[in-house]
Amino acid sequence: MKYHIDTIPVWDAMHLDSECPLCALRRSTERLLISRSLGASVMSPDTRIRVNDLGFCPQHHQMMHLQPGGNRLGHGLMMLSHLQTLRPRVSQALKAGGGQGQGGGFSRLFRRQASASVGGGSPLQPLCAGCTVCEELETQSKRQAASLLHLWNTEAAFREAFLASKGLCLPHTELTLAMSGELLSGERLASYAQAAGQLLEDSLTRLEEELAWFTQKFDYRNAQKDWGTSRDALERVVNKLRGWCLGPEPMQDEQKA
Ligand SMILES: [Zn+2]
Numbered sequence: 001m002k003y004h005i006d007t008i009p010v011w012d013a014m015h016l017d018s019e020c021p022l023c024a025l026r027r028s029t030e031r032l033l034i035s036r037s038l039g040a041s042v043m044s045p046d047t048r049i050r051v052n053d054l055g056f057c058p059q060h061h062q063m064m065h066l067q068p069g070g071n072r073l074g075h076g077l078m079m080l081s082h083l084q085t086l087r088p089r090v091s092q093a094l095k096a097g098g099g100q101g102q103g104g105g106f107s108r109l110f111r112r113q114a115s116a117s118v119g120g121g122s123p124l125q126p127l128c129a130g131c132t133v134c135e136e137l138e139t140q141s142k143r144q145a146a147s148l149l150h151l152w153n154t155e156a157a158f159r160e161a162f163l164a165s166k167g168l169c170l171p172h173t174e175l176t177l178a179m180s181g182e183l184l185s186g187e188r189l190a191s192y193a194q195a196a197g198q199l200l201e202d203s204l205t206r207l208e209e210e211l212a213w214f215t216q217k218f219d220y221r222n223a224q225k226d227w228g229t230s231r232d233a234l235e236r237v238v239n240k241l242r243g244w245c246l247g248p249e250p251m252q253d254e255q256k257a
């Protein structure tokens with residue numbers, strides 16, 4: 001697969017010295033997509049078609065709803081248009097399920113498909129599963145991971161900076177290792193796997209110590225002792241293990257649409 005490589009944002013994120021530069025970029029992209037969803041692109045035909053088709057997941061609805069300064073009208077207009085697209089599909093799915101007035105066909109089909117396999121779902125399932133922002137975010141995150149691997153492959157200064165960093169979170173270590181076979185080869189492939197793995201293991205060891213001290217600080221005997229670097233250890237451990245989701249925004253300055 002061909003990726004659009006953009007190395008400057010990866011360098012910018014590396015300079016943050018966070019637990020994961022790819023998380024910082026992903027979150028910044030997510031916020032940008034949300035503010036764009038409610039900004040000028042509300043009226044763009046391409047966006048409108050995709051939103052009508054897929055809608056948004058609960059998390060991204062929440063982010064739109066909580067946007068500073070909000071745009072309830074824009075959000076409302078998108079949902080009106082989405083609802084108008086969705087309503088006939090719901091009717092169709094209900095009919096495909098056997099129709100409400102036709103005895104047991106409906107419930108039998110729904111029961112059988114729901115239990116057939118995880119994610120197999122009923123005819124209604126695809127109508128409440130998509131998200132325009134999640135889909136775009138996945139594409140952009142892969143591009144960002146590809147750009148990081150490209151930098152590893154081509155710039156000695158980046159390799160040096162990466163080796164001196166805290167590496168990546170567990171999910172982004174997994175993503176880049178999964179993509180590295182396609183984008184790297186030979187020594188660079190082996191050295192990336194070695195570096196990413198070692199940085200992750202070193203980070204987890206360090207974080208375990210930081211989190212242990214975080215918990216010990218709740219003991220009254222330690223109340224007067226220094227927090228050291230442990231004050232935000234809980235947030236950083238969660239972010240390292242699951243990707244950024246707690247604490248201050250990792251990239252504050254990227255919120256403009
Ligand atoms: Zn990450």
Ligand SMILES: [Zn+2]
Nearest residue numbers: 057060131134
């Ligand atoms: Zn979403």
